[in-house]
Amino acid sequence: MAVWALGINHQTAPLDLRGRFAFALDQIAPTLQGLRQSFGSAGTQHSGVESAILSTCNRTEVYCAAEHAALDHTLQWLAQSGGISAQQLRPHAYLLQGDGAARHAFRVASGLDSMVLGEAQILGQMKTAVRAAEGAGALGSTLNQLFQRSFAVAKEVRTSTDIGAHSISMAAAAVRLAGQLFEDLGQIRVLFVGAGEMIELCATHFAARSPRQMVIANRTLERGEKLATRFDASVMRLAELPEHLHEFDAVISCTASTLPIIGLGAVERALKKRRHRPIFMVDLAVPRDIEPEVKQLADVYLYTVDDLATVVQTGQAQREAAVQQAEAIIDVGVQNFMHWMDQRDPAGGVVPLIQQLNSQADDWRAQEIARAKKLLAKGQDIDSVLEALSRGLTQKMLHGAMAELHAGDLDARTQAADTVSRLFLRSARGHRER
Structure with missing residues (x-):
């Protein structure tokens, strides 16, 4: 049985390229179906492929298992899904198989491959990806073992090391940057665009600084109201955003939209109404929620997920020892998984x-x-x-x-006698040794 992984992340691919391969949760099942069908059309040796897709703001990864590895086919499929050629994607992608794929999955689950070293959010995102693959009927015994073992390793890393002790989350980094622009965060008005998990984290951090006003803008009022009640915030429809944008000093956006929802023109009109008082903006979405040209405006301070990278790496030195401990735990996990794989291998395992x-x-x-x-x-x-x-x-x-x-x-x-003795005279041997 072969296991392989293909992916791009914040270290290998720029934001706009990652945006081409961002899959919303409701897209995972049909996308997996298309992937598996593509393997079937590629030949019988690649039929029945197990697969799972992990897609976050920082990475998109495809995990597969089958009798024979098909890395090139997987690369071609992913490139096609993003509307580019395999040659364009290859320099930004990593292709891993066997123990390399297992090690990568374990490191991702443990937060060692994240922009925020040791962050815990990725583990929940991986579990969501596994549930989606299972619901789509794409998860077999091999990938299930890989992910369940990755979760167990991640748990051991978090309980046995200090890997997350000094981490700074993306949400905390956004508040820190806002604090550098505004003298008193208690006097600003903050608009949150979206109502997902990342916006909830950001709202939690900003709420701790007691801003003058917090507003949730979402496509559906019901979900926005549910989040707003937690923070004593107001709510508005996303369609109302352009006419109210000028009222806010800080805008934090993270939606699942495939196209920007805050354009250059809307921000220019807002700045004019504000008489060019600065606006702090954070775009945590992949693909982007805010048009990149907005960053060129003189009175706008726009940060993307990639711009926050240097901020969240604070405390890296303090975590080096914890990283070494975590890597040792992962080494053992990889060895155990590969041993399990070997046992199931018809060519050399003991199962047959x-x-x-x-x-x-x-x-x-x-x-x-x-x-x-x-x-x-x-x-x-x-x-x-x-x-x-x-x-x-x-x-x-x-x-x-x-x-x-x-x-x-x-x-x-003599060799046969030793083997027979070990197989059939265990109790007698144990008695003599005692």
Whole structure:
């Protein structure tokens, strides 16, 4: 069985390229279906591929398992889904297989591959991705083992090391940057665009600074109101945003829109109404929520997820020791997963041998039971029939071992004797050793 992973992230691909491959949660199931169908059309050797997709603001990763790896096909499929060629995508992508794919999954789950080293949000995002793959019928036993083991490793990393002790979240970084622009965050008006998990985190951090006003703008009022009640905030429809944009000193946006929802013209009109008082803007969405040209305006301070990278890396030195500990835990996890994979490998694993042994034992048992039934039918007493049944089973079980003990030269017989002793005389050996 082969396992492989293909992905792009904040370290390998720019924001706009990542935006081409961002999949909303409701897109995962049909996208996985399309991926698996593409494998089927590529040939029978790639049919029945297990697959899962992890898509966040910082990464899009495709995990697969099948009898034969198909990294090039996976790369071509992903490139096509983003509307570019495989040649354009390849320099920004990482392709991993075997223990490399397992190690990457474990590092991602543990927060070692995140923009915010040690952040815990990615673990929940991975679990959501696994549930989506399972719901789409794309998750088989191999990928399920890979992800369940990654979750277990992540849990051990978080409980056994200080990997997240000094982390600064994206939400906290946004507040820190706002504090550098505004003298008193308690006097500003903040607009949050969207009502998802990231906006909730940002609202939590800003609420701790007691701004003058907090407003949630969302496409549906119901979800916006649910979040607004937690922070004593107001709510507005997303369609009302352009006419009210000038009222806010800070705008934090993170929606699942595939196109920008705050354009250059809207921001220019807002600045004019504000008489060019500055606006602090954070675009945490991938693809972008705010047109990139907005950043060129003199009175706008616009930050994207990539711009926050230097801020969130504060405390890196304090975490180096924890990273080493985490990598050691991951090493053990990778070794255990690959051992599990080897055991299931028909070419070199023990599972086929176990199956053969069980099949042969069942045949012997069936033969002896049939023989015993015939003897009983002839009127023989039960004790003698049971004696014959047990003797027949014992002889069948020991026949191969006895033959090996009498075959070959002295070295072969000595080796056979040691093997037979270990297999059949365990209790006696244990007694002698004690």
